[in-house]
Each structure stands twice: as C-alpha cells, then as structure tokens.
Amino acid sequence: MKPISSYRIMWLFVFFDLPVDTEARRKAHAKFRRDLLKLGFSMLQYSVYMKHFPTREKAANFIKKIIRLAPSEGKISILQVTDAQFKNIVNIWNVPTSSRMSKNPTLNHPTIPFLFDIDDLTKDNNDKTSNEQQEDK
DSSP states (O other), X not given: OOOOOTXXXXXXXXXXEOOOSSXXXXXXXXXXXXXHHHTTOEEEETTEEEEEESSHHHHHHHHHHHHHHOOSSSEEEEEEEEHHHHTTOOOOOSOOXXXXXXXXXXXXXXXXXXXXXXXXXXXXXXXXXXXXXXXXO
C-alpha cells in the first residue's frame, strides 16, 4: 500500500456569518453550530470551525452534508486545504506586543493535534500486507 501523502489529507474550514436578530434566526444559528460539532468539527474561532479528513473524497462528502445543513439566510464559506498547506499556518495567540514588534519576530507553529501518526499508519498497513502474504503461502 502507498504511504499516505500530506497532499491527499485534507482540512476543511467552515466560516460563517449568520443573522441573529430574531429568535428564529438565533435558533438557526445555534442549530448550525451544533450540527457542525455533531459532525466532528472543532471551533477554531467563534464562527470558524475545522475538521481533519484522511482523503479528498471524505472531505467532499462532508461539504455536501454542510450544504444540506446550511440555514437559508447568512453567509457560509468552506475552505479546503491539504495537510501540507495547513502545516504552514501561523497563529498569533496571546503573544505580547513587545514580542511581535521586534525586527525579527519568532513565528511559532503550534503543535497540531493529529488523529493518527502517518508513519505508524503506514507501518501498520505494511505489517498487515506482510502478514496477509505469509498467510497465503
């Protein structure tokens, strides 16, 4: 089996701005957020949710689900990036102004929680293939 490529693994980001000026719209907003959480998305910021997918095909299936769950009013955008692109994210979280204002600020790439270690997964698949070949003999 081929090793998993970081260009095949996908991240979906869902950005939304939904109206909340009436009770019905607030309920639709809350339901959409709950639906994203039920689908396994994590909140990155208040109206930005993200989820990791092992393949483009699985990400595409979830895009269809999100479209079906979307309220009839408001703005929703979905961004799809590869794992290779995502690893270059720069987050500025709770960094003092003095650190950011230096001539050479340090860019800290946060540790990203992965669902599995790609090397372990590849090793497990290779072990299974070897075991299956031995059983066939």
